[in-house]
Amino acid sequence: MSAILAEPKLRLEGVTKEFPAPRTGVRTMAVSDFSLEISAGDFICIVGPSGCGKSTVMNMIAGLDKPSSGRIAIDGVPVTGPGADRGVMFQDYALFPWLTVRENIGFGLRNGTPGRGLSSKDLEDRIDRHVELVRLNGSENKYPHQVSGGMRQRIALARLLANGPDVLLMDEPLGALDAQTRLVLQEELLRIWGETEIREKRKTAVFITHDIAEAVFLADSVVVMSSHPGRIRRVLPIDLPRPRNEQIRADPRFAELHEEIWSLIRDEAYRATV
Ligand SMILES: Nc1ncnc2c1ncn2[C@@H]1O[C@H](COP(=O)(O)OP(=O)(O)O)[C@@H](O)[C@H]1O
Ligand SMILES: [Mg+2]
Structure with missing residues (x-):
């Protein structure tokens, strides 16, 4: 060893x-003594x-905001600003309404650093692969307003992944979707993250949600703040097997983990509503 x-x-x-x-x-x-590996x-x-x-934590990891004190590093290198190694996704799709699905997915590749040096064939192939990955074939030439909210979030995810980031930073990306679409996209997201691949092929993902069931379903660990x-209350490993599917939501262990997290934030949640 x-x-x-x-x-x-x-x-x-x-x-x-x-x-x-x-x-x-x-x-x-806003955030105090936040330490996490x-x-x-x-x-x-x-x-x-x-x-x-x-x-606030997510924005600092993304390099969009600077800590007042403390350090953030990726692969041991301090974060000093935004970078192509990190891809960010928010609740509002942030798609360009005047570009087609395909043009939106290819935007970062065509205009940013990630596509630099790619031949136009490689670039088109890469866009094709990501259209397929999020199952948007057949909708490539539509505009964002012509597709559903779930599809818009798939476009945002494909655009993020097409840029080839190592680290995915997602701030309540499924928050605006209806309940059914949300459940479907949780499974899709795990597939796209690399759940069925060997660990080395998986991306590193930081996903923010206030939906406890969503956190338990997706995560290897849940950080409860x-x-x-704002500080870390507890880091809970989620010992549910992968790949995860609908059945896992009915697993008694799923309910236990859900309850454990809820009990950690219950008092505060009640206080916030009065
Ligand atoms: N740009 C800002 N200026 C002043 N206060 C802010 C700013 N951004 C966030 N805050 C405050 O920091 C705290 C944490 O906000 P935020 O990170 O958005 O919380 P969350 O995402 O958990 O809902 C809140 O009290 C919020 O009002
Ligand atoms: Mg927030």
């Missing part, structure tokens, strides 16, 4: 984030009540 421990894919060390209040300028602590190929879900700092200030 090697004596050298593998560097985690993603490491957050004592990360804090303060925001000045808009009028008073008083600084409030994520191995390559892991699927991590972050859950917690609204306003606990989930998006509490608010004011």
Whole structure:
């Protein structure tokens, strides 16, 4: 056995984030002492009540915002800004309405660093592969407003993956979808992430949700956050077998894990509604 421990894919060390209040300028602590290591190929879900700092953590990993203190590194290299190694996906599809499905998927490849140096044939092949991956064949030439919400999120996912990022950062990407579409896309997402592949072929994924069942279904580990200030309450390994399918939702262990997470955030969730 090697004596050298593998560097985690993603490491957050004592990360804090303060925001000045808009009028008073008083600084409030949105995220406090957030430390987490994520191995390559892991699927991590972050859950917690609204306003606990989930998006703030994600934005800092994405390089869209800087920590007030602490360190974030990918493969041991400090994050100083956005990069092609990370792909970000949000709840609102952020698609270009004037571009077709296919043009949306190819946008980053054509206009950003990921497609640089690719021949036009390789570029088209890569777009084709991603259209197929998210099962959008036949809809390539439609515009976003002509397809369903579920399909729009597939487009956003395909565009993200076509750019070839190592790390997928998803902030409530399924939050705007109806319940049935959401369940279907959870399974699709696991397939696309690489659930049926060997671990080395899987992406590293950080997925934010406030839906506990979604977190249990998707994750290798669930990070439960509490608010004011936003910090990690518990990291729970999800010991359910993969690949996961509909039956797993009826597994008694699924219910146990759901209850355990709910009991950690219940009090705060009640407080937030009164
Ligand atoms: N740009 C900002 N300026 C000031 N306060 C912010 C900003 N972004 C987030 N916050 C505050 O930080 C806290 C965490 O927000 P956020 O990360 O969006 O929570 P979550 O995604 O868990 O709902 C909230 O209190 C929010 O009001
Ligand atoms: Mg948020």
